[in-house]
Amino acid sequence: MGIVVQKYGGSSVADAEGVKRVARRIVEAKKAGNQVVVVVSAMGDTTDDLIDLANQVSPLPPARELDMLLTAGERISMAVLAMAIHDLGHEARSFTGSQAGVITDAEHGRAKIIDVTPGRIQAALAEGAIAIVAGFQGVSQTTKDITTLGRGGSDTTAVALAVALAADVCEIYSDVDGIFTADPRIEPHARKIPRISYEETLEMAAQGAKILHLRCVEYARRYDMPIHVRSSFSEKEGTWVTSADKVAAEDANQEGMTMEAAIITGVAHDRSQAKITIVGVPDKPGEAAAIFRVIADAQINIDMIVQNVSAAATGLTDISFTLPRGEGQTAMTALTRLQDSVGFASLLYDDSVGKVSIVGAGMSSSPGISARFFEALSEAGVNIGMISTSEIRVSVVVAEVQVTDAVRAAHAAFDLGSDEVEAVVYGGTGR
Ligand code: ASP
Ligand code: MG
Secondary structure (H helix, E strand, O other): OOEEEEEEOHHHHOOHHHHHHHHHHHHHHHHOOOEEEEEEOOOOOHHHHHHHHHHHHOOOOOHHHHHHHHHHHHHHHHHHHHHHHHHOOOOEEEEOOOOOOEEEOOOOOOOOEEEEOOHHHHHHHHOOOEEEEEOOEEEEOOOOOEEEOOOOOHHHHHHHHHHHOOOOEEEEEEOOOOOEOOOOOOOOOOOEOOEEEHHHHHHHHHOOOOOOOHHHHHHHHHHOOOEEEEEOOOOOOOEEEEOHHHHHHHHHHOOOOOOOOOOOOEEEEEOOEEEEEEEEEEOOOOHHHHHHHHHHHOOOOOOOEEEOOOOOOOOEEEEEEEEEHHHHHHHHHHHHOOHHHHHOOEEEEEOOEEEEEEEOHHHHHOOOHHHHHHHHHHHOOOOOOEEEEEOOEEEEEEEHHHHHHHHHHHHHHOOOOOOOOOOOOOOOOOO
8 A cells, every 4th residue: 555645735725615625535545545644734824814913912923932823723724624534434633743753953933854753643544544744843853842844834744754654656736737837827828847857846946936845845856755746626637746867758758749858847937036236345355255144144045146347447346146035124234234344335225126037957958048038038128137047047137027028938938838728726826
């Protein structure tokens, strides 16, 4: 008997009807002969509502208590889901993250899983029960306090459990049919991607595609755990995320596939970034180091960095970088304190930017991809602010109001679209 881990997002269990629908689906998987472990997110917008509640009580809630509060959301869904399964005549037992053996570090709000000891889950399975686990939470090894893994962290719970239980597959259910060549809300002609490598998925997720929690994909890649991303609202086959070798082997197997796989797999976009420019930085050793040290000490994750050649006359240069908007004020405050010692002229802050990226393993071996991307942007009248690349990705920063145009232009330039509208967004949140 194989073990299947299924994860259901908040939009799949948004209300009692949703919980019952998901319960029927879980029972089907059990009846098909699997041992079933389910990871569930908080119902609908519960997590947001709980954060709002906390902020009404205190402008700066203690991280420990906020985690304790937020984990309640997943506890509600796990218990009602177990009840719904009982009602269908099957045995189900719910477990908190801590009870399921999800051991983390002590970083509240962004804890990392360091071990999974799923003894109680295995015992429940051995007794023929379906195990339901609260997503996005664990317990700190050192402080023994309850922690959360960061927004969207239930995906990571699911993959970590799948690995610890040596499951055959980790199924991630949301309200869309899989991973698409672009966000279907922006590009209605987006196509479902049948197979995609961990590496490409990581790039898509890191560049803002709201498909999977980034750390869940890292985890899956490290342990080579296949993920099947699909909708809980339909029976359709979704997107398989596996190793690049498996993707290539499957592609070769498929009849009617073109000889060469597509060069570009998808287009991702991100509206959550801001840009800081440090104007007039003296062009001498140690300046960039000093600047990025204070950013690092403030625990801020930056993304693109661009430094200009310095003007010969002044010996001064400008440095720009992008970072999450939510961290913008912290970064500006930290940099302002540095102004006298580094001696730069001024700071500029711009949060009306967006990032658009094309991702595809095929680009590392085909020239001209950047040119085609930039030509498409220029034809759409989109100006490029910054550029960065990896082996399998090209990203640009553009004005936020032009993100939609840029996504559509890139999607068309690489022939990613389908003639029909394939994507159905069943729930509305994409989670
Ligand atoms: N309920 C949590 C959130 O909304 C975790 C999750 O959905 O994965 O972020
Ligand atoms: Mg959620």
